[in-house]
Amino acid sequence: MTTVNAVAALDGLPISDPASLQDVRVEVPRLRPHDVLVRVEAVSVNPVDVKVRTGLGPQEVPRVLGWDAAGTVEAVGEAVTSLSVGEEVWYAGDVTRPGSNTELQAVDERIVSRKPTSLSFAEAAALPLTSITAWESLFDRLRLGPGSTGTLAVLAGAGGVGSVLVQLAKQLTGVRVVAGAGKPESRSWVEDLGADAVFDHHDLVASLGEVAPDGVELLFSPNSAGNVEAFAQVVKPFGHVVAIDDPVGLDLFPLKSRSIAWHWELMFTRPVHQTPDLAEQSRLLGEVAALVDAGRVRTTMTTAIDDFSAAGLREAHRLVETGRTVGKVVVHR
Known part of the structure; x- marks a missing residue:
């Protein structure tokens, strides 16, 4: 099985510990019928990342975090109708599935939208969640x-x-x-x-x-x-x-x-419970993308870390943990 680079948590260690987030290799995910496979270019770190990481016990399988991403579609599942290979997309994902701190991520098309054309991947990754x-x-x-x-x-x-x-x-x-x-x-x-x-x-x-x-x-x-x-x-x-x-x-x-x-309000309710209106998240992300491209909403990225690795993500987690950040912290390739 082909593997890719990812950043994962193996235990709920303090972010000052170099082992709190580690560079690992993980298998390329298998696609479900409605999945798209995204090559992730940028992610942002949210309080939910910190909460999940600090709440972990010892993990037998590395836990890939990350619930904000922008990237390019590499492949599509057999039932996908809304997106095509090569399109640039953004999304927040599903807390019950492996996250976006990886090279390739599988995510349901119904919670994915085309990203704003006016933003870079890093600027876009600040916004979905x-x-x-x-x-x-x-x-x-x-x-x-x-x-x-x-x-x-x-x-x-x-x-x-x-x-x-x-x-x-x-x-x-x-x-x-x-x-x-x-x-x-x-x-x-x-x-x-x-x-x-x-x-x-x-x-x-x-x-x-x-x-x-x-x-x-x-x-x-x-x-x-x-x-x-x-x-x-x-x-x-x-x-x-x-x-x-x-x-x-x-x-x-x-x-x-x-x-x-x-x-x-919990933005993971729709994907976690597979609600009938799951595709609302794709629709609303499309609405926000249109507002961004019209100049009515701007990116909230204030810190960009050009180091998509365990070291870069540890620094992003450290900043978010302070509770004093303005806007969003983004990690990109």
């Missing part, structure tokens, strides 16, 4: 549209998802967008992305009260632990919160008196 998460949060969970009104508060507006969500909300909905940021460079970043106002998410109630004194109708949260009582103060009665984090034992009771709705 965060774009899917932001899109599903806004349009599937919160049901927003061009005629929507009110104020949307985006916590961690300079983060990976927040950076896309601010742009999509401004481009495709009628809501006022206020973004949370803590550092001067984060404030400048979200203002450049189009946020109508910026608040300090480290002092949520007081700071958000300055830019939205009457409260907000909508709130996006990547950091919910310890914040629910604050959410109950800043979100108006009958408002909505959409959260993407994994807080253990979260108590939502403080939201009850205001009848505030809580929505979970």
Whole structure:
């Protein structure tokens, strides 16, 4: 069996340990009927990569991580109809399958789209996972549209998802967008992305009260632990919160008196559960690509590491683990 280069985790070691991510050889994946085989040119690192890596025990088979990629289609499965060999694509993949930190990856065509023609592979790789998460949060969970009104508060507006969500909300909905940021460079970043106002998410109630004194109708949260009582103060009665984090034992009771709705968003739900609308992810990535090529949405890549190896990916994981990155960290060939 032919093998290719990949970067894999063999144990949940600290990223400072050179063995935390290692260069390995893995078999070229066999294609399922709806799979395309992609030669991966660039990937970005997300918090989910760190979460999965640090949660591993000893692995008998190397675990290839990576859930953001841009590359070129090398082969297609027998049932593939939407893509052809040679096309440049982008996608976030499926957390239940081997990831994108490899030369060749098999991925279902229904969660893959042609990448924006105006972006390099590295610039494109910054966007798929965060774009899917932001899109599903806004349009599937919160049901927003061009005629929507009110104020949307985006916590961690300079983060990976927040950076896309601010742009999509401004481009495709009628809501006022206020973004949370803590550092001067984060404030400048979200203002450049189009946020109508910026608040300090480290002092949520007081700071958000300055830019939205009457409260907000909508709130996006990547950091919910310890914040629910604050959410109950800043979100108006009958408002909505959409959260993407994994807080253990979260108590939502403080939201009850205001009848505030809580929505979970996980962009892997469709591929993991093979939902009937699986191809929605391909469609929405196509919509985002069109927005990018029209100049309405920009890449969120801020750090590019030209070293597609274990060393390069360890550095990317290290940066993401700090929790202080603005935008996205990309590793490319």
